[in-house]
Amino acid sequence: MNTSLDVIASGLDASQTMMNTIADNLANVNTTGFKQEVPEFQTLLYQNGIQPGGQSTGQTVYPSGLELGTGVQVAGIKDVETQGTLTTTNNPTDLAINGAGYFQVLQPNGQIAYTRDGSFQPNQNGQLVNADGFQVIPNITVPVNAGTVTIGLDGTVSITTPGSNVATQVGQLQLANFINPQGLQPLGNNLLAQTTASGNPIVGAPQTNGLGSINQNMLESSNVDVVDSMVNMISAERAYQLGTQAAAAVDNQLSELAQAASGS
Known part of the structure; x- marks a missing residue:
């Protein structure tokens, strides 16, 4: 369960980074020569339980693996180098x-x-x-x-x-x-x-x-696309809300496990 919370926390951090970047873009919509910024994300290391193609027996291999993701991280923030008006x-x-x-x-x-x-x-x-x-x-x-x-x-x-x-x-x-x-x-x-x-x-x-x-x-002029920024802001906000809901669900599961353990 703690792993689930760590994964969710990484997603919340990613959504916050996206929101911060969008906020900076919108703040600089009238800044001369400003270039719109776009964050790039990449997956964190995977936990490999079963290696795809690993030997399941002496004569057979696993057609797929058991690989569990551990979250997301910000790989960088790039500028959109398009010409401003x-x-x-x-x-x-x-x-x-x-x-x-x-x-x-x-x-x-x-x-x-x-x-x-x-x-x-x-x-x-x-x-x-x-x-x-x-x-x-x-x-x-x-x-x-x-x-x-x-x-x-x-x-x-x-x-x-x-x-x-x-x-x-x-x-x-x-x-x-x-x-x-x-x-x-x-x-x-x-x-x-x-x-x-x-x-x-x-x-x-x-x-x-x-x-x-x-x-x-x-x-x-700045090349910030206001409409595109607003759409991305809504997407980041929804992702953050889903992350908090997932965190609440994991918390409820932990509470139920704690109650079951104390009852036994």
Whole structure:
């Protein structure tokens, strides 16, 4: 009976993890560049009473086994790497990636972080930075006398000055991609860090080597599917309820056994 309770407890933990993940998805439904998270589950070790194919006699084998599962565990939580909808902001330093890749920003500790959030703006020195003031890599500096700022699909940054229609290139944005984006470590603040699992960054200009294009005056919305999340939430809630009912049934059986033992 205690084994039954352990199995049920693992299922309840799995359902709670599913609910926590769904809650995080819904909380970030309006977060720029957020990728929907999906937990993955796998069975725990089995208790083998009879091995399938084992000898039942000297001439015969068991056609099936006696294998009892011990529950479920969370194997990992993966991001759904589908493209989010591009929404227009009409802010010339708002940038969205259409396709693969990540913007690069320099953290205060000197490490480079990666993000799909392209809500950038010039700082006091004209350098393009994110909402936390982290500098975009490579450095892009917009001169004080810039009239218009144009960022092309290929990441070229050019400006015009008042009284002149001639565009001058002042920088070139680059994107980074990874062999295994699922291996990136979330840091919070829409930032990700390279890990051994992700592999080294593959850096290049947009629209080269499979990298996406840059869309100016736009931001990438979260790719969270609200309807899908609500359906999954109902499923997780039902699974949790069934688990608690099963636990109550096992508890009743234990009580009956205890009463029978005391009566004997």
